[in-house]
Amino acid sequence: MPWVKGEEFVDLKQRFEGLEIEEKPTLTTLQVPKAKLIDLLKTLKEEKGYKLFLDHSVVDFPDKRPRFQAFYTLYNVEEKKRVLVKTWTDGLLPSIEKLWFAGKWAERECYDMFGIQYEGHENLVRAFMWETYQHYPLRKDFPLEGYATEYLPSLNETLWGENLQGLMNYDRMHTQVPTLEDLEITERRRLQKKAQIVLNWGPLHPGTHGTMWFLFDLEGERVYQCDVILGQLHRGVEKLAENEMYNQFLVYTDRMDYLSALCSNQAWVVAVERLLGIEELVPEKAKYIRTMMAELQRINSHLLWLGAYALDLGALTIFLYAFKEREKLMDIIEGITGARLTISYTRVGGVRMDLPEGAVEVIRAFVKRFPKELKEWETILSRNRIWLRRNVGVGVISKEDVYFYGLTGPVARGSGVPYDLRKFEPYDAYGWVDFDVPVGESGDVYDRYLVRLEEMRQSLRIVEQCLHALEKMPKDAPFFAESPDPKKLKLPLDGIGLKVPEGEIYSSGENPRGELGFYIYSTGGVKPYRVKIRPGSMYNLCVYPKLMKDRVVADAVTILASLDPVVGEIDR
Amino acid sequence: MIQWLVFLLFSTLAVVSGLGVVLLSNPIYVILALLSVLVSVAGIFFVAGAELVGALQLIIYAVAVTVFYVFVLTAVPWEKALKKDPFYRVEGLLSFPLVLLLYAEMLLVFLIGVSVSPKGQFREFVRQFGNTEVVGGILFSKYFLAFELVSLVLLIGMIGAVIIGRKEAQTYEGDTP
Amino acid sequence: MVKKVFEKPLSWIERIFFLDFVRGLSITIRQAFRRTITTHYPYEKLTPPKRFRGFFGHKVVDGNEPQPAFEEWVERFKIQVEPGKSRCVVCMLCKRACPVPQLFEIEGEKLPDGRRRVSLFNMNMMLCTFCGFCVDACPVDCLFQSDIHETAGYTRKDSVLDLQTLERIGRDWQRRREEEPDRIWIDDYQRQRLWYENNPHLPEVKR
Amino acid sequence: MGYMALLLFFGVMLVIALVFVFVNSLLGPKTSDALQDYPYECGVPLYDKSAQSTFHQGYYLLGLLLLLFDIEAAFLFPWTVVYRYLGLFGFVEMFLFILILTYGLLYAWRKGALNWQYEEESL
Amino acid sequence: MEGLIVWLIITLVKILVILGIVLGVGAYLTLVERKVAAHIQRRPGPMVVGWHGLLQPLADGIKLLTKEDLFPRYGNRFLYNLALVMALVPATLVFAVVPFGPEFKVFGVEVKPILTDVNVGLLLVFALGSMAVFAIALAGWASNSKYALIGSMRKAGIVVSYEVVITFAVMGPIILAGTLSTYEIVQKQIEQELWYIWLQPLAFVVYMFALLAETGRVPFDVQEAEAELVTGFTVEYGGMKFGLFPLVEWYIEVLSLSAIAVVLFLGGWSPINIPFLGFVDPLFFLGPLSPFVWFILKVSLLFLFVLWLHWTLPRYRIDQITETAWKVMLPLTFVNLVLTAVIAPVLWG
Numbered sequence A: 001m002p003w004v005k006g007e008e009f010v011d012l013k014q015r016f017e018g019l020e021i022e023e024k025p026t027l028t029t030l031q032v033p034k035a036k037l038i039d040l041l042k043t044l045k046e047e048k049g050y051k052l053f054l055d056h057s058v059v060d061f062p063d064k065r066p067r068f069q070a071f072y073t074l075y076n077v078e079e080k081k082r083v084l085v086k087t088w089t090d091g092l093l094p095s096i097e098k099l100w101f102a103g104k105w106a107e108r109e110c111y112d113m114f115g116i117q118y119e120g121h122e123n124l125v126r127a128f129m130w131e132t133y134q135h136y137p138l139r140k141d142f143p144l145e146g147y148a149t150e151y152l153p154s155l156n157e158t159l160w161g162e163n164l165q166g167l168m169n170y171d172r173m174h175t176q177v178p179t180l181e182d183l184e185i186t187e188r189r190r191l192q193k194k195a196q197i198v199l200n201w202g203p204l205h206p207g208t209h210g211t212m213w214f215l216f217d218l219e220g221e222r223v224y225q226c227d228v229i230l231g232q233l234h235r236g237v238e239k240l241a242e243n244e245m246y247n248q249f250l251v252y253t254d255r256m257d258y259l260s261a262l263c264s265n266q267a268w269v270v271a272v273e274r275l276l277g278i279e280e281l282v283p284e285k286a287k288y289i290r291t292m293m294a295e296l297q298r299i300n301s302h303l304l305w306l307g308a309y310a311l312d313l314g315a316l317t318i319f320l321y322a323f324k325e326r327e328k329l330m331d332i333i334e335g336i337t338g339a340r341l342t343i344s345y346t347r348v349g350g351v352r353m354d355l356p357e358g359a360v361e362v363i364r365a366f367v368k369r370f371p372k373e374l375k376e377w378e379t380i381l382s383r384n385r386i387w388l389r390r391n392v393g394v395g396v397i398s399k400e401d402v403y404f405y406g407l408t409g410p411v412a413r414g415s416g417v418p419y420d421l422r423k424f425e426p427y428d429a430y431g432w433v434d435f436d437v438p439v440g441e442s443g444d445v446y447d448r449y450l451v452r453l454e455e456m457r458q459s460l461r462i463v464e465q466c467l468h469a470l471e472k473m474p475k476d477a478p479f480f481a482e483s484p485d486p487k488k489l490k491l492p493l494d495g496i497g498l499k500v501p502e503g504e505i506y507s508s509g510e511n512p513r514g515e516l517g518f519y520i521y522s523t524g525g526v527k528p529y530r531v532k533i534r535p536g537s538m539y540n541l542c543v544y545p546k547l548m549k550d551r552v553v554a555d556a557v558t559i560l561a562s563l564d565p566v567v568g569e570i571d572r
Numbered sequence B: 001m002i003q004w005l006v007f008l009l010f011s012t013l014a015v016v017s018g019l020g021v022v023l024l025s026n027p028i029y030v031i032l033a034l035l036s037v038l039v040s041v042a043g044i045f046f047v048a049g050a051e052l053v054g055a056l057q058l059i060i061y062a063v064a065v066t067v068f069y070v071f072v073l074t075a076v077p078w079e080k081a082l083k084k085d086p087f088y089r090v091e092g093l094l095s096f097p098l099v100l101l102l103y104a105e106m107l108l109v110f111l112i113g114v115s116v117s118p119k120g121q122f123r124e125f126v127r128q129f130g131n132t133e134v135v136g137g138i139l140f141s142k143y144f145l146a147f148e149l150v151s152l153v154l155l156i157g158m159i160g161a162v163i164i165g166r167k168e169a170q171t172y173e174g175d176t177p
Numbered sequence C: 001m002v003k004k005v006f007e008k009p010l011s012w013i014e015r016i017f018f019l020d021f022v023r024g025l026s027i028t029i030r031q032a033f034r035r036t037i038t039t040h041y042p043y044e045k046l047t048p049p050k051r052f053r054g055f056f057g058h059k060v061v062d063g064n065e066p067q068p069a070f071e072e073w074v075e076r077f078k079i080q081v082e083p084g085k086s087r088c089v090v091c092m093l094c095k096r097a098c099p100v101p102q103l104f105e106i107e108g109e110k111l112p113d114g115r116r117r118v119s120l121f122n123m124n125m126m127l128c129t130f131c132g133f134c135v136d137a138c139p140v141d142c143l144f145q146s147d148i149h150e151t152a153g154y155t156r157k158d159s160v161l162d163l164q165t166l167e168r169i170g171r172d173w174q175r176r177r178e179e180e181p182d183r184i185w186i187d188d189y190q191r192q193r194l195w196y197e198n199n200p201h202l203p204e205v206k207r
Numbered sequence D: 001m002g003y004m005a006l007l008l009f010f011g012v013m014l015v016i017a018l019v020f021v022f023v024n025s026l027l028g029p030k031t032s033d034a035l036q037d038y039p040y041e042c043g044v045p046l047y048d049k050s051a052q053s054t055f056h057q058g059y060y061l062l063g064l065l066l067l068l069f070d071i072e073a074a075f076l077f078p079w080t081v082v083y084r085y086l087g088l089f090g091f092v093e094m095f096l097f098i099l100i101l102t103y104g105l106l107y108a109w110r111k112g113a114l115n116w117q118y119e120e121e122s123l
Numbered sequence E: 001m002e003g004l005i006v007w008l009i010i011t012l013v014k015i016l017v018i019l020g021i022v023l024g025v026g027a028y029l030t031l032v033e034r035k036v037a038a039h040i041q042r043r044p045g046p047m048v049v050g051w052h053g054l055l056q057p058l059a060d061g062i063k064l065l066t067k068e069d070l071f072p073r074y075g076n077r078f079l080y081n082l083a084l085v086m087a088l089v090p091a092t093l094v095f096a097v098v099p100f101g102p103e104f105k106v107f108g109v110e111v112k113p114i115l116t117d118v119n120v121g122l123l124l125v126f127a128l129g130s131m132a133v134f135a136i137a138l139a140g141w142a143s144n145s146k147y148a149l150i151g152s153m154r155k156a157g158i159v160v161s162y163e164v165v166i167t168f169a170v171m172g173p174i175i176l177a178g179t180l181s182t183y184e185i186v187q188k189q190i191e192q193e194l195w196y197i198w199l200q201p202l203a204f205v206v207y208m209f210a211l212l213a214e215t216g217r218v219p220f221d222v223q224e225a226e227a228e229l230v231t232g233f234t235v236e237y238g239g240m241k242f243g244l245f246p247l248v249e250w251y252i253e254v255l256s257l258s259a260i261a262v263v264l265f266l267g268g269w270s271p272i273n274i275p276f277l278g279f280v281d282p283l284f285f286l287g288p289l290s291p292f293v294w295f296i297l298k299v300s301l302l303f304l305f306v307l308w309l310h311w312t313l314p315r316y317r318i319d320q321i322t323e324t325a326w327k328v329m330l331p332l333t334f335v336n337l338v339l340t341a342v343i344a345p346v347l348w349g
Helices: A034-046 A101-114 A180-190 A237-241 A250-254 A261-276 A284-312 A316-337 A359-381 A385-391 A399-404 A409-414 A445-472 A536-541 A544-548 A553-563 A567-571 B002-023 B027-048 B051-073 B078-082 B089-116 B123-129 B131-141 B144-175 C012-016 C019-032 C069-077 C093-097 C133-137 C163-176 C188-195 D002-027 D060-086 D088-110 E002-040 E056-065 E077-097 E121-129 E132-142 E146-169 E171-177 E182-192 E201-215 E239-265 E284-310 E318-348
Strands: A020-023 A028-031 A052-060 A068-076 A081-089 A092-094 A117-119 A197-201 A213-219 A222-229 A437-439 A500-511 A514-525 A530-534 C002-004 C056-058 C104-110 C116-124 C143-145 E104-106 E109-111 E272-274 E278-280
Touching: A034 A068, A034 A081, A034 A092, A052 A101, A052 A399, A052 A514, A052 A530, A068 A101, A068 A514, A081 A092, A101 A117, A101 A536, A180 A222, A197 A553, A197 E146, A213 A553, A222 A544, A237 A250, A237 A530, A250 A261, A261 A284, A261 A500, A261 A514, A284 A316, A284 A359, A284 A445, A284 A553, A316 A359, A316 C188, A316 E002, A359 A445, A359 C019, A385 A445, A409 A437, A409 A445, A409 A514, A409 A536, A409 A553, A437 A445, A445 A553, A514 A536, A536 A553, A536 A567, A544 A553, B002 B027, B002 D002, B027 B051, B027 D002, B027 E132, B051 B131, B051 D060, B051 E121, B051 E132, B051 E146, B131 B144, B131 D060, B131 D088, B144 D060, B144 D088, C012 C019, C019 E002, C019 E284, C056 C163, C093 C104, C093 C133, C116 C163, C133 C143, D002 E002, D002 E056, D002 E077, D002 E239, D060 D088, D060 E146, D060 E171, D060 E318, D088 E318, E002 E056, E002 E077, E002 E109, E002 E239, E002 E284, E056 E239, E077 E121, E077 E132, E077 E239, E121 E146, E121 E182, E121 E239, E132 E146, E132 E239, E146 E171, E146 E201, E146 E318, E171 E182, E171 E318, E182 E239, E201 E239, E201 E284, E201 E318, E239 E284
Parallel strands: A028 A081, A092 A117, A437 C002
Antiparallel strands: A020 A028, A052 A068, A068 A081, A197 A213, A213 A222, A500 A514, A514 A530, C056 C143, C104 C116, E104 E109, E272 E278
């Protein structure tokens, strides 16, 4: 298990009064009083080697005093160990932005969603909502259907559905929407003009890969300062998770990182299985199928990245070539799971359906053909002088930056940090297959490009091994876990009444865009009490303003595309 | 006859747009008027048969000089300019005597030139060889020293431009808040 | 385990003779003379695979029900079985399994002989996520997802499937695709253009 | 006479261009929407209402260099035409001319005048 | 007086022909471009309007003509419209000095298939060609959009840089020909039985780069880089106004500059040239039409080459473009000039 053993911290007990070490099968926590928090985190970072910041958030207990339980997840890349630091507060916390920049964004999110104030945070503005928004949506006392202050304009009209009162009941849905004035206030709050022109780059812009809103303060074409306004696609997935059953939440993981839905599904399902303690029960076939599908999805996602990246740099044709291969993958995924984008294929305990007839042959055909195509694109791009000049030396991220900004996934690997959860913490069949972790050297955009291309090759290797294993299995091997004691633990395919014991877990999967982590706090029952999602894209994006400083506008697309964020995952 | 009409057209255009250069307040219109002047003058050159000078007028003045002005345009304080605030008024007044001096010099050169220059000598050459060839022939034989000196002048101009431009750019960088 | 990625810098010969451009250009020109691979959408349509999760339908009673589950559930809920009508037993399991239960509106009615029958089964497709949980939950293999994917309509009302529509989709499905084997795709002909793009001699496609 | 044709062509093209300018307002529909003439800036409120403000570009020196090199070219064009008759003398003349100006180019290069917009060291 | 009328008629006919090329062929080149792009990307391209989309430009034209006339708020309407005029007129005027073929006789009148064969033709080409920069600068400024402003300023920077390069690049062929008239340059190449590309490969490469840069084709399409600037300086233009800018930039200018390239380097209307052996004309059976066909063939091949590049390469960044111009291209043209000056006397004997 990747969690650190409790005895390693015994020496800290003398230095920090009130430190409680708790070791559970699912995670290891250190609990300190608020006053000692910063000291402890600093010690962990500088002495114990827990340099990589993963996540920070808050769990709300409206009946308890102090009300909020905050947690910080840290990772030790050298020793491959993880620890969770906890503290209790009543609405005021010290800021960790000096220790980890990524903490700044996490704190902004907590301020936005829970109303926690942070001492020493130099720019405590809302993360997702607009500045004039009054409420704190993730608090438990925020009603699920919202406050009935304003209606969505599109739902106001009753013209087309008036006869269907029961189904078209929009009275239950109240959503406040920002007006133009609200947006203007937000805009001016986020960025104080220091140079000549402030350019709104996004949200409706072809180069931003979704609805992201960047503000560039331009001095000529040079970006003097840059800020991001998130939340254009905010849907409150974490709030929804608290009100859905464990299996039902699977549907929302599709819609977070919609380009790699299968990987997100897998990460969520593995997290719930670990919380239930049934990871070993899942049949081998299901694990192989999940791994194979996730890797196909990873290729799919990287293909879209490659196409969009080349498109951003002006090579339009590569986009179509990449989409040609992507279409084949879509065909495969559609034939196996029944959907192309929002897949919902995995289930707690296995997969929804066995592989259909002919799937293995088709995937084999794809695997055979794909390296040739990849080679062709590389011939067009990798050694093209224009491509090199646009990429080499642009957007350099150092190793220290990786830890400071909490970067994961190909972005971290491009800078030479071999952080890959498939190796460090193998889930499903990743422990049984053989593959390499590609890392870059200088950490510029070009290295990230090469890392992703190599990752596609490695994914193909994994797919091949999975296919080999699957072919050897008997046709009627089970693809869904048998519950050992159906009275105690129900494991139906549709997940109705999947009861989860009390407990908490932080479990993560390696998404194409970085680590997708789920912190699940369960108080027992069919629904989680709190789910915190660690979106890889969001923490990868938080390095963007730093990279954009003093670059020209033309580099904005290069750097952004190399970080490869997906707004669905950032905003959740 | 037609040439006369065309000359009239171009000269009227030149004079009118010249007035525009002086009278218009929006800098961008001024530049357009200047462009119009330069193109009309080039037209007059073409009418007069001085093709090379006309073409060079187009290339150097109508394109290079005006493009440079377009660049300068981006540094104009637009709030002032559009409000028609009279800025650089003192400088304008100061430049007036200099302009008079320039005109006097041009008149002098013209008068002396007319008396000194060979009359009608080149017309036959021009008809026979063409404009460019005659200019080239004279420039590179009789006035070759002047030609080489021009390169030095250009060099000095380039160095001066770089020095002044860079200096300004640096102070500008410092000025930005 | 850890693999360093790198590319050699461009050599001078490559730089002077534009070999990098020439290689790229040769690839694109070769592609230009190959066959096109697109499907001309409104004129040609792909048939979705059998597992495709499209609009919903109700399978009707035709003698192929999953036994003995169907008998058990019919007895449990005392359902009036009519051949040619929906197999629904009004168990509400689909509504329970749904992440957005508001989209279902299900009512049963009591017949004079004491047995029951489904009288109202509305699904509001505007709220649907097409996840298929309800299909997994259905104990009698009644609710299913068909291959209908062109679902746009002009009014919100168009997106509500009522019982008649569901049954119609179900009958249509049972007539067309019920017997199909569970293969990855069936209409392999249209997809051949994409899958066997360079091969003039297409391999035999298993049907 | 050749230039008269050019003038004629200019007049014809001017008319056609004017037609293109006004054809849309004649043939197109006229709708009224509050935000339809809003300048494009990704669909959010404009931070600066006017984009016609000062725009810093460090490359106006290139404009000056264009001017200088155009003057140089103006001298070289007559030379290229008569080079045939000038012989070695003409070659030496031109060579010196270009040499001196190449020095100017190198000077501008070294001083960073050829760089675009920003100098790395000033950042 | 009669001579004047004959001249007028001939000139008007020539103008009509050029107009046909500019507007008709220019419009149809959009279809060519779309088809080429589509097939490179394994698509069929426009297929619906007419046989294989042959009527597509017409449909596009009608659509553009009947769009609503929009004008951006806070903009300057006069300059906004003037930019359009200034874009279209100089770009088409370049065709006035393009020789389409050798002299021929119709009804006893000698006709040169060139609108004006003037002594300084080439200078006019560059003067008029670079006038486009004003149009683009005005378009960017007048539409009051920041994207448009950035795009237009980029274009101004490019034109400024490549104007110098293109002027120096064409000096080599001029030395060899000893004239600035486009018609005579072709005739000189036919007389010397040598395309100048064989002596001026360096100048040709530089010229092609400058062509791509001045017309804003990939890899130099930074002024409308859709991923960065949406469509750059045309972002606020709609309807036919929007249609004209790409027409001028991507089609008319590419055509005129390719025609000049053919004149300077590829021997104009002469058939295939094998260096030091002479001309070989596989199209001899066309008789007097053959030169025209050759000219059109060469121009269209160059145009197709530009398209091919466009749909293969990524794009440079703006600073790299200008720096390449000043630091690589310009010294190369100097070298080429000196080399040509050395070689040219050998050619003349």
